[in-house]
Amino acid sequence: xxxxxxxxxxxxxxxxxxxxxxxxxxxxxxxxxxxxxxxxxxxxxxxxxxxxxxxxxxxxxxxxxxxxxxxxxxxxxxxxxxxxxxxxxxxxxxxxxxxxxxxxxxxxxxxxxxxxxxxxxxxxxxxxxxxxxxxxxxxxxxxxxxxxxxxxxxxxxxxxxxxxxxxxxxxxxxxxxxxxxxxxxxxxxx
Numbered sequence: 001x002x003x004x005x006x007x008x009x010x011x012x013x014x015x016x017x018x019x020x021x022x023x024x025x026x027x028x029x030x031x032x033x034x035x036x037x038x039x040x041x042x043x044x045x046x047x048x049x050x051x052x053x054x055x056x057x058x059x060x061x062x063x064x065x066x067x068x069x070x071x072x073x074x075x076x077x078x079x080x081x082x083x084x085x086x087x088x089x090x091x092x093x094x095x096x097x098x099x100x101x102x103x104x105x106x107x108x109x110x111x112x113x114x115x116x117x118x119x120x121x122x123x124x125x126x127x128x129x130x131x132x133x134x135x136x137x138x139x140x141x142x143x144x145x146x147x148x149x150x151x152x153x154x155x156x157x158x159x160x161x162x163x164x165x166x167x168x169x170x171x172x173x174x175x176x177x178x179x180x181x182x183x184x185x186x187x188x189x190x
Contacts, residue, residue: 019156022139023170023177027120029066030107030133031167033077033084035126036143039163042079053083056163062171063091069180072114076106078129103133124170126150126162141170 013019034040038053045051063073074095075088081098088096095114100106103125111121119138125131126146134140135153142154143166151157156173160166175181 016154016156019139019173020177022155023122023174025119026071026122026139026174026178028072028074028111028114028116028122029063029170029174030074030076030110030121030123030137032103032125032130032133033075033081034079035146035162036124037075037084037087037163037167039161040126040145050079050081050083053081053087054163055087056165056168058165059167059171060087060091062168063093065175065184066171067092068184069175069178071174074110076100076103076110076133078103103130104136107133107136122170122174124167 031037034042037055037059043051066073072095073093074097075084075093076097077084078100079098084098085096095110097106097110107121107123111118118136121137122139122141123134123137124141124143125134126142127150128147131150131153134150139156140154141156141158142150143158143160143162145161146154146157158166158169160169172181175184
């Protein structure tokens with residue numbers, strides 16, 4: 001493992017010995033939204049409609065950096081949300097599945113459409129509705145505040161909570177494990 005990884009202290013990989021190797025295999029990152037890209041809170045207006053969602057800006061840059069390296073991100077979420085659609089459009093995420101009842105079936109179809117194997121895929125979720133989808137992935141990830149049942153199956157539990165740069169932590173790990181991080185950082189510094 002590169003020494004730069006230890007200086008940044010992004011992940012406590014000693015607790016997750018498979019994480020580095022699995023991150024090196026990722027060709028697609030699949031994310032749930034509520035509790036992963038957001039802190040899990042849903043704000044409703046007086047009519048019971050979703051008023052807004054808060055997204056972490058560092059997560060967005062991490063997703064863009066993966067895309068720059070040819071690693072697309074996909075969204076598979078159970079909720080319908082205009083805010084999610086708008087954020088995905090802003091980030092250039094092309095594979096967006098909202099209002100999904102069976103996330104595992106949606107993931108299988110997505111992998112088939114992209115001609116990828118389950119082992120090529122990382123999935124990040126936080127609660128029971130994500131479990132079947134997560135268990136189909138080569139790299140199973142959850143944020144720090146995920147439900148205990150989800151943490152029990154994860155190859156990596158991030159140090160950060162959903163909506164608080166947890167996705168960026170994963171993006172950085174993938175980039176480091178695939179030897180792309182330092183190059184991107186140097187470009188940002190130039």
